[in-house]
Amino acid sequence: MPNQDPGIRSANFEEVALGYTEETARKEAERCLQCKKPACTEGCPVGVLIPQFILALREGNMTKAVEAMKAKNNLPAICGRVCPQEVQCEGKCILGKKGEPVAIGRLERFVGDFELAQRTCPLVSAPATGKKIAVVGTGPAGLTCAVDLAREGHKVTMFESLHGPGGVLVYGIPEFRLPKGVVFGEINYAVECLGIDIRTDHVVGRSVSLNELLGDYDAVFLGTGAGLPSFMRIPGINLNGVMSANEFLTRVNLMKGYLFPQYSTPVKAGKKVAVIGGGNVAMDSARCSARIQALQAKQTNGGRGEVHIVYRRSKDELPARMEEVHHAEEEGIIFDLLTNPVEIIGDSSGKVVGIRCIRMELGEPDASGRRKPVPIAGSEFDMEVDTVIMALGTSPNPLVFVDADGLERTKHGTAVADAESGRTRKQRVWAGGDVVTGAATVISAMGAGKRAAADMHKYLKSEAPW
Amino acid sequence: MYKILEKQAFSDVTKLMVIEAPHVAQKAKAGQFIIVRIDEQGERIPLTIADYDSKAGTITIIFQEVGQSTMHLGSLKPGDMLATFVGPLGHPTEIENFGTVICMGGGVGIAPIYPIARSLKQAGNTVISIIGARSKDLLFWEDKMRAVSDELHICTDDGSYGRKSLVTDPLKEILQANSGEDKNSVAKVWAIGPAIMMKFVSLTTKPFNVPTIVSLNTIMIDGTGMCGGCRVLLDEGAKFVCVDGPEFDGHKVDWTSLLSRLQFYREEEKTAVDHWKHTCNLEKAIVDGGK
Numbered sequence: 015m016p017n018q019d020p021g022i023r024s025a026n027f028e029e030v031a032l033g034y035t036e037e038t039a040r041k042e043a044e045r046c047l048q049c050k051k052p053a054c055t056e057g058c059p060v061g062v063l064i065p066q067f068i069l070a071l072r073e074g075n076m077t078k079a080v081e082a083m084k085a086k087n088n089l090p091a092i093c094g095r096v097c098p099q100e101v102q103c104e105g106k107c108i109l110g111k112k113g114e115p116v117a118i119g120r121l122e123r124f125v126g127d128f129e130l131a132q133r134t135c136p137l138v139s140a141p142a143t144g145k146k147i148a149v150v151g152t153g154p155a156g157l158t159c160a161v162d163l164a165r166e167g168h169k170v171t172m173f174e175s176l177h178g179p180g181g182v183l184v185y186g187i188p189e190f191r192l193p194k195g196v197v198f199g200e201i202n203y204a205v206e207c208l209g210i211d212i213r214t215d216h217v218v219g220r221s222v223s224l225n226e227l228l229g230d231y232d233a234v235f236l237g238t239g240a241g242l243p244s245f246m247r248i249p250g251i252n253l254n255g256v257m258s259a260n261e262f263l264t265r266v267n268l269m270k271g272y273l274f275p276q277y278s279t280p281v282k283a284g285k286k287v288a289v290i291g292g293g294n295v296a297m298d299s300a301r302c303s304a305r306i307q308a309l310q311a312k313q314t315n316g317g318r319g320e321v322h323i324v325y326r327r328s329k330d331e332l333p334a335r336m337e338e339v340h341h342a343e344e345e346g347i348i349f350d351l352l353t354n355p356v357e358i359i360g361d362s363s364g365k366v367v368g369i370r371c372i373r374m375e376l377g378e379p380d381a382s383g384r385r386k387p388v389p390i391a392g393s394e395f396d397m398e399v400d401t402v403i404m405a406l407g408t409s410p411n412p413l414v415f416v417d418a419d420g421l422e423r424t425k426h427g428t429a430v431a432d433a434e435s436g437r438t439r440k441q442r443v444w445a446g447g448d449v450v451t452g453a454a455t456v457i458s459a460m461g462a463g464k465r466a467a468a469d470m471h472k473y474l475k476s477e478a479p480w
Numbered sequence: 481m482y483k484i485l486e487k488q489a490f491s492d493v494t495k496l497m498v499i500e501a502p503h504v505a506q507k508a509k510a511g512q513f514i515i516v517r518i519d520e521q522g523e524r525i526p527l528t529i530a531d532y533d534s535k536a537g538t539i540t541i542i543f544q545e546v547g548q549s550t551m552h553l554g555s556l557k558p559g560d561m562l563a564t565f566v567g568p569l570g571h572p573t574e575i576e577n578f579g580t581v582i583c584m585g586g587g588v589g590i591a592p593i594y595p596i597a598r599s600l601k602q603a604g605n606t607v608i609s610i611i612g613a614r615s616k617d618l619l620f621w622e623d624k625m626r627a628v629s630d631e632l633h634i635c636t637d638d639g640s641y642g643r644k645s646l647v648t649d650p651l652k653e654i655l656q657a658n659s660g661e662d663k664n665s666v667a668k669v670w671a672i673g674p675a676i677m678m679k680f681v682s683l684t685t686k687p688f689n690v691p692t693i694v695s696l697n698t699i700m701i702d703g704t705g706m707c708g709g710c711r712v713l714l715d716e717g718a719k720f721v722c723v724d725g726p727e728f729d730g731h732k733v734d735w736t737s738l739l740s741r742l743q744f745y746r747e748e749e750k751t752a753v754d755h756w757k758h759t760c761n762l763e764k765a766i767v768d769g770g771k
Contacts, residue, residue: 175704177517177524177564185706213503215566217704221503241706245718252713252737254744261707269523269701275755278523278549279701280748364740411705413723 020344024301025308027189027272030341031095031120039124043072046116047108054118057106059461060158062086062093064103064118067125079125080135087122088137088161089154089200089460091130092183094123095192097457098335130199137207140167145474148173148231150218150414153181154456155237155447157201158463159470163235164208166471171231172210175217176268181239182448183456185268186260188298190305194267219413224421224443233442233470236429237463240408240448246290250358255284255366259291259299259405266302272309283307284400285319288369290355291405292325295453297338299403300347321347322399326354326374326387352376352387356394358402368398410449418443428452436466441480444470481561485538490620493545494588495554496530502537504567510595511573511695511727514539515703517564518552525549526700528592528672528726529568539567542591542620548752555760569703570726573693577604578667582654583629584647584681585611586673590621592695593672598628600670606630608666610650612673616641647677648684655688664688670695671730675739682730692730696721698741713737 016032017023023030034042046068054064063082070079083090099105099119107115129135145168149160152174164170178184180197205212216222218238227234243258245251262281265271271281283306289299300321307319323342325332328351332339343349350371357370373393376385409427420440422430429438429445436444446462448454472478486498504514513528531540545554556562573596581600585593590611601607607628612635613619619634619641626632633650634642643650651669658665669692671681678694685692700710703722710721713734719725 175566176702177566185702215564216503217566217569220569220704221507221567241704243706243708245708245711252711252718252734252741254741258708261701261709264701264707270521274748275548275752277521278752280745280752282745282748364737413704 020341020346023190024304024345025312027305029193030190033127034120034124039121040072040074042117042121043068045109046072049108053106053108054103054116057102059102059457060086060464062103062122068116068118068121071121071125076125076128076132077134080129083122083125084129084135084137087460088158088204089126090122091126091196091200092154092192093457093460094119094121094126095196096187098455100336102457126200127196130196130203133203137161137165137204139165139208142169143167143474145169145232146171146230147470148227148234149237150224150227150234151181151237151239151447151449152179152201152212153183153237153239153447153459155239155449155459155463156181156235157204158460159235159237159444159446159467160210161204161208162464162467163470164210168471168474170208170210172212173216173218173222173227174212174214177214178268179212179214185264186295186298188263188267188302190301191298217413219416219418223417224414224440225417225419228442232474233444235436235463235466235470236414236438236443236445236449237447237459238411238414238449239459240453241411242409242427243404244406244408245404246355246406248355248357250360250366253358253360253366254364255282255400256358256402256404259289259295259403260408262299262403263295263302266306272302272306281306282401283310283319283321285317286399287319287321287401287403288324288355288397288399289321289403289405290324291407292323292327292332292334293405293407294334294338296323296325296405297334297342299405300342301345303401303403304345304347322350322397323347324350324353324355324369324371324397326352327384328352328376331384350397354387354389355402359396366400366402368396369402370394370396408448408453410452414449426452434465435469436462437469437480481563482565484556484558484560484562487556487558490542491617493554494542494618494620495545496540496542496591496620497553498538498540499562499565500537501539501565501567504539504565505532505534505537508532508534508539508568509572510575510599511592512568512570513697513703513726514541514565514567515569515700516541516553516562518549518556519563522552522563523549524564524701524703526569526697526703526722528695528697529595530591531595539565542588544588547749548756551753551756566703569722571724573599573670573727575599575603580606580608580658580666582651582666582669583607583609584651584669584671584673585609585625586647586671586677587613587618589671589673589677589695590619590625593670594621594624594628596670596672597625601628608654609633610635610647612636612642612647614638646680647673648680651681652684655685655690659688664690666690668693675735675742678730679733679735679739682733682735686731693727694730694733695726696728696733696738697726698738699745
């Protein structure tokens, strides 16, 4: 699939991957072997009927392709863009054993985009059941759960603390990976078809509590994600210029800070940015920083600056998708591997001027199975930077647990819920996605939303008592 | 969308608005805040709740036009709509009968101190209030503050009304007058206003060992604990103003760090104001040109 040229794209926020044309999509679809026992579908957390949709695509029957897709996945234009296909469907593709697997993700995106534009196959609801459901959080878990339940005829109301729906799809994932138009397109389409009510600006735990929701609704699903940022426990964390990836990305993505001052939320990426961490969020932060630098350089006719990824393990252990690492490298991001900050250095006005780092080496494997990084004594050195972005993972927001007695939490702050059904320890409350697993992927959250919806439906039909 | 029901101008720059927001009003308590965003292009700005009416479903906010967003907000009229109105956020003030308490409001901080003073009064406290501003035209709600206070002191920096002094002067005198052998008969002090005022109130009360609660208004985006931009350094480490506060023990706050963080986007604030004024002038020119 063609991409925007790295030199050009690193100075704009437009989508990097340009997508298939009808011709290239059909050509790719021709490669599918139509396996009798499709391993690809087994590799998909929501079990998309992959050979079926690819066959329809190949036959040029787009309506049928969309139908096959939407039987399992309500948000294909999103999944086609952000799923880690290399470890899921494409990772299992037989063709991948000897050569390139079928580009299932790209084909999924093609079908999703087609449907967003054409609307050939609107979602329909079963006759109304009279049951009312509250879904808390409008990210991937909540959306999937809401759509599945609404299709069964239940009346679904969604609660969102921010001013628009989408959760991490909007505040976290940048425009150049997942355009907001695609997210809102998918959400609006589903919501309009199924009559789902979305209440934005409602903070569950503050505006309304879980216990109150249980008074008004027959069942509640919590898909509140993992929105709480982590900061390193090192000196200098409160200096000006140190921020969480959440703050930086929210300024850029949700608030459109890259369009400041037309949009009122400012965003700063200094001349030399250090992003701490090696996951997808770190890559997103680094690539957004480079773009902000380029836009600001254009305004001031200055140089573009530098963006560094500072990661304590080696390249092999980077938790980010390889594609994201590759894109970041292409865009000129500098990787400082086996390097760990020990202190952030500020000037007399309280502004960041550098980070003190220590070199690391890999020791024995730790609990995660990855080799544990060990500091090399005496290897400290200073790096001159003016911005530090902490992309060190997130944990669930505790607000939803306010006035929610009986909703148990683990010591990591995640909700205790059954992995299969999504049932929590509190009656009539289900949970899924990052609020249960801690920060993970969009598609695993969607899978959890889907499984919970199935169990909630059974419960509401009195087929599966609590 | 949330409708502006009423607007009142206390001065050229200090404005009151009553907003229709039942989902916030039904839960709002003294000490909490809201986040408002004017329109699609707007930023999310936190404002402490000045008053609330759960029956009418309304929230009262008072703000000073200091930057582009507050200038824009101040230019709106009753009937206009706001894109976002979220809340109530943060923890409410802990209200009980402490005995004698002091409630201090500086400038636009008079607004949020009012519901706190009122709740403290209702809980049976003897409420001594001190309000102040740079000059007379920036003062407001003297009558409302008087109605919920046993004693009301008014100061202005320039002496244009009340006593010509900082609010810390009467505070110090009251604390001195109430100093006993080993403890002060003033049980607690609340201070809301500019960070620098809250800092000096905390420094004033510290030698008297009187617990002092300040309500911090830092830079934040979501207001729900997600961005961490609002973090403040306390003795025990960093806390988030939005979910851990907004009220904190003033004696534990690292004021140097707080004051420096408030300045971080100063240049951008100027750019935004220039952009706003430029856009307004353009619009005016187009309207005038059309006549």
